[in-house]
Each structure stands twice: as C-alpha cells, then as structure tokens.
Amino acid sequence: MLVAMAAVSCKSVTEERKVVIVGAGIAGIAAAKTLQENGVEDFVILEGSDRIGGRMRQGEIGGVKVEIGANWVQGLGSNPIWDLAKRYNISGKISDYDDVVVRNKTGSDVTAEAEEVWERFGTAQEYLETWRKNIRDDKLPDVSIRVALKLGGWKVKTPLEKVIEYFDYDFEYADPPEVTSVNNTGWNSKDFTEEEYFVTDQRGFRHIVERLSEFLSPNDSRLQLNKVVQTVSWTDAGVTLTAADGSTYRGEYGLMTVSVGVLENEVIDFTPDLPPWKVEEIYQFRMGQYCKIFLKFPRKFWDDNEYILYAGSLWPQYAMWQNLEAEGFFPNGTNILLVTAAASEVQRVELQSDETTKQEVMAVLRNMYGNNIPEPESILVPRWLTNPLFFGAYSNWPVHVSARDFEKLAAPVGRLYFGGEATHPRYNGYVQGGYLSGIDQANAILKCMQQGVCKSYQPDVSSGAVVTPISVALLLPIMTAMFLLHG
Numbered sequence: 001m002l003v004a005m006a007a008v009s010c011k012s013v014t015e016e017r018k019v020v021i022v023g024a025g026i027a028g029i030a031a032a033k034t035l036q037e038n039g040v041e042d043f044v045i046l047e048g049s050d051r052i053g054g055r056m057r058q059g060e061i062g063g064v065k066v067e068i069g070a071n072w073v074q075g076l077g078s079n080p081i082w083d084l085a086k087r088y089n090i091s092g093k094i095s096d097y098d099d100v101v102v103r104n105k106t107g108s109d110v111t112a113e114a115e116e117v118w119e120r121f122g123t124a125q126e127y128l129e130t131w132r133k134n135i136r137d138d139k140l141p142d143v144s145i146r147v148a149l150k151l152g153g154w155k156v157k158t159p160l161e162k163v164i165e166y167f168d169y170d171f172e173y174a175d176p177p178e179v180t181s182v183n184n185t186g187w188n189s190k191d192f193t194e195e196e197y198f199v200t201d202q203r204g205f206r207h208i209v210e211r212l213s214e215f216l217s218p219n220d221s222r223l224q225l226n227k228v229v230q231t232v233s234w235t236d237a238g239v240t241l242t243a244a245d246g247s248t249y250r251g252e253y254g255l256m257t258v259s260v261g262v263l264e265n266e267v268i269d270f271t272p273d274l275p276p277w278k279v280e281e282i283y284q285f286r287m288g289q290y291c292k293i294f295l296k297f298p299r300k301f302w303d304d305n306e307y308i309l310y311a312g313s314l315w316p317q318y319a320m321w322q323n324l325e326a327e328g329f330f331p332n333g334t335n336i337l338l339v340t341a342a343a344s345e346v347q348r349v350e351l352q353s354d355e356t357t358k359q360e361v362m363a364v365l366r367n368m369y370g371n372n373i374p375e376p377e378s379i380l381v382p383r384w385l386t387n388p389l390f391f392g393a394y395s396n397w398p399v400h401v402s403a404r405d406f407e408k409l410a411a412p413v414g415r416l417y418f419g420g421e422a423t424h425p426r427y428n429g430y431v432q433g434g435y436l437s438g439i440d441q442a443n444a445i446l447k448c449m450q451q452g453v454c455k456s457y458q459p460d461v462s463s464g465a466v467v468t469p470i471s472v473a474l475l476l477p478i479m480t481a482m483f484l485l486h487g
C-alpha cells in the first residue's frame with residue numbers, strides 16, 4: 001500500500017531544473033561537470049540503468065573483471081582520455097598488433113605466408129591514406145574503404161587476405177569496409193598517436209567516469225538512476241520529460257546523450273515529432289555491432305601471441321582472438337581468451353543461446369588446436385544490440401555522411417540539445433567523442449543561457465529537406481522577385 005502511494009505521489013510531482021540531461025555515460029557526466037564548473041548547479045541527470053558509465057562497463061569471468069564495452073584508449077599523445085587514464089592511474093597494456101599469429105582453416109600456422117599479404121595490404125593502405133588526404137584537401141567526393149582499397153590494388157580472394165583486412169577494418173569500425181567512409185575515419189591516428197592502450201584495471205575503464213563525477217556528492221539527488229525516459233516534449237521555451245516510473249522533469253534546457261541506436265529505434269516518444277531533417281540524420285548514422293565473447297579455460301592451450309587470427313573462410317566468424325593470458329594483461333593462470341564478433345555476425349550471436357555460441361567457438365578452436373583441448377569453464381557474451389538502452393555498440397558514419405549531416409545530428413531542436421559519441425565531428429564511435437561532445441553541448445547550452453547566443457538549425461531547402469511553412473513563406477517573395485526579373 002505504502003509503495004503504491006509512493007508511486008502515485010511520484011507521478012504527481014514535476015521536478016523543475018534548469019537543465020535535464022538524459023544519460024550518465026561519459027557524455028552526460030562530462031556535460032554536467034561542465035555546467036557545474038560554469039556556475040550552473042541546477043541540473044538533473046536521468047539514467048536508465050542502475051549505474052553511470054554507459055558503454056564503459058565491466059563484466060566478470062573466472063573472478064576477473066573484464067571490459068565488455070570500451071576497452072582501448074584509442075590514440076595516446078594528446079587524446080584527452082589518455083590524460084585522464086594517466087591522471088587516475090588506469091592500468092593496462094599498449095597493444096602490440098605485430099605480435100600476431102595467423103592460423104588457417106585446419107590450424108596450420110600461416111604467419112610466414114601472411115607476410116607477403118600484409119605487405120600488399122600495406123601498399124593499398126598507403127594508397128588509401130593518399131586518397132583520404134586528397135578527399136579532404138580538394139573536397140573530393142567521399143568513397144568507402146572498400147573502393148579505396150580496390151583502387152590501391154587490394155582485391156580479397158582468399159580467407160587469409162580477408163582476415164588481414166578484417167583485423168584492420170571490421171574489428172575497428174564494427175562494420176565492413178563497404179560501409180565505412182574514408183573521409184570520416186582516421187582522425188584518431190592523425191590527431192593523436194597510433195598506439196592503443198588496452199585497459200585491464202580492475203576498477204574498470206569506467207573508473208574515469210566515476211572520478212569525473214566527483215562533483216556529485218554521495219546520493220546527490222541530481223543523479224537519478226533507473227529512470228528510463230519515455231517521453232520528451234520540447235519547445236523553444238523548455239523541455240518536459242517523463243520516465244517509465246511516471247516521474248516528470250521540466251527543464252529550461254534538455255540534453256539527450258543516448259546512443260543513435262536508441263534514437264533510431266524510437267523508444268523515446270518526442271512531442272512534437274522531431275523535425276524531418278533531424279530524423280533523416282538519425283536514420284543516416286549507423287550503429288556498428290561489436291560483441292566481445294570471453295572464455296575462461298582450465299588451462300592455456302593456445303599460442304603465446306597477443307593476437308590470433310583465424311583465416312577460416314571468406315566470411316569470417318570467430319576470426320579475431322585475443323590472448324589475455326599473454327604478458328601484461330591479467331595474472332598468470334587466469335586463462336582467458338577473448339574472441340570478437342563484429343558487424344553482421346553479432347545479431348546471430350546475440351539472439352542465440354550462450355551454449356550455442358560456446359559450441360560454435362569451440363568448433364573453431366578445435367580447428368585451430370585439435371580435439372584434445374578442454375571445454376571452457378565459463379563464457380561471457382555481452383549483449384549491446386538487443387539492449388534497449390543502447391541498440392548496438394558505437395556509431396560508424398557511413399560513406400555518404402557529410403560534415404553538414406553531422407551538424408544536423410548535433411543541432412538542437414528548440415531547447416533540446418543532442419550530444420553523445422555519435423555527435424562528435426572527429427571522434428565519433430570513441431570514448432573521447434562522447435567526452436568531448438558532452439563538454440561541447442554543455443558549452444552550447446551555457447552560451448544560450450548566459451549570453452543569449454543560441455544554436456539553431458534551419459532546414460536547407462535545396463538539399464531536399466522538408467519545406468516548412470516558414471521556409472515557404474520566406475521563399476515565396478524571393479521566387480516572385482526572380483520571376484519578375486527573368487520574365
């Protein structure tokens with residue numbers, strides 16, 4: 001009875017805040033921190049899950065905590081996430097992508113044979129880099145990674161060629177090279193260093209988000225967990241949001257930091273509907289799929305190398321293996337292998353039982369190491385695609401997406417702003433993209449609030465965007481004048 005009454009009273013109260021932020025991933029937390037540091041303390045963060053960190057999250061296998069979401073600090077040097085990782089002593093290991101063994105369908109070590117293939121691939125990648133520079137410098141049309149590689153002489157005909165390509169592209173962008181853009185990728189290695197730091201810290205990669213959130217006091221009412229936002233009303237004067245438990249929040253400003261997967265799956269009801277130019281962009285941006293399958297074995301039977309590639313077929317399945325028993329990862333005897341499924345493989349893996357996945361991965365391991373290998377003691381299969389708080393792993397801008405499209409995705413509607421990794425112009429898909437987008441969007445809100453300089457987007461009629469009554473009204477006199485001038 002008491003519970004029912006509490007629920008009723010919860011429904012009737014509307015919490016009023018200056019800013020309502022949806023999502024307590026790194027973007028939402030970075031945004032709130034920026035507001036606080038600039039004198040705006042009156043905000044609330046609504047988070048649908050029972051924790052902060054979003055896609056920076058740990059799971060546990062065999063008594064060891066492993067990263068089921070973001071794992072690498074991608075690009076060191078001036079990457080702000082690398083600064084934070086160093087500041088908070090996040091332990092990990094710089095990945096050695098040269099420490100790799102390649103095995104074919106029957107398990108033979110074909111690493112030596114692969115040398116010549118890597119070399120040819122490298123030549124095509126040099127061509128791709130030149131092409132990328134030309135696209136950017138001369139404003140040429142974008143092409144897919146597949147097209148650029150083909151132009152560079154790289155045509156995939158063997159499983160060995162396929163797995164080598166997969167290692168650099170599908171494994172990175174969670175999408176095949178046919179989809180991934182040349183123009184929109186490659187910023188990390190241009191702006192930072194090419195090194196990548198694999199986090200093994202038992203406090204989690206998420207520890208960075210926890211430290212960033214230290215501006216919140218323990219049990220701070222400005223962080224509300226288990227609040228799944230279901231409706232968002234937006235106007236030029238403010239926003240009103242309701243959560244699944246009926247609680248309501250009104251803000252002068254709103255900031256959505258949910259994934260583009262959440263937006264495209266329409267689990268949040270916007271009133272009025274988001275304008276067509278916004279919806280069009282949400283549909284254009286893709287959620288890449290990436291599933292990290294962890295296996296705990298009673299003993300190690302695999303290669304000592306950090307990476308094990310399985311050149312099993314032209315359609316790779318369970319091709320990308322990481323030896324977490326290698327030096328510098330987890331304590332000796334942990335005996336954990338990680339195999340990553342990427343892109344179209346993921347849907348099947350997520351929808352089937354863990355037992356089926358276990359049988360499939362064991363079949364591949366037997367191909368590589370024979371029938372006398374032990375069964376795993378446990379398996380961990382995270383599910384991002386089927387989780388309604390994410391609907392996928394991270395955004396991958398497809399080939400036709402332009403800087404203009406990105407501006408539209410990140411543009412506010414009325415007083416409702418949009419952040420999160422997908423909205424960052426250079427580092428979408430990465431933790432640094434989420435972090436920097438949170439800061440950027442908070443600054444945009446502050447500018448509007450404190451200086452009256454507010455971001456807005458007007459649909460561009462010539463791009464085929466929907467013609468609003470206002471733009472028709474504006475266009476009519478121009479068209480009439482043109483008609484009069486030209487007869």
Ligand SMILES: Cc1cc2nc3c(=O)[nH]c(=O)nc-3n(C[C@H](O)[C@H](O)[C@H](O)COP(=O)(O)OP(=O)(O)OC[C@H]3O[C@@H](n4cnc5c(N)ncnc54)[C@H](O)[C@@H]3O)c2cc1C
Binds near residue numbers: 069258
């Ligand atoms: C498997 C995987 C591997 C990855 N690997 C790397 C990597 O190695 N390196 C790297 O840099 N990046 C990696 N990423 C990407 C990185 O994790 C993300 O780019 C980044 O964490 C996104 O942060 P964000 O704050 O933008 O979004 P999120 O972390 O998704 O935060 C959004 C928050 O919104 C909440 N939410 C969603 N819907 C609602 C709702 N209706 N109501 C209330 N709350 C809601 C979610 O629960 C979530 O906490 C990986 C991601 C995955 C999934």
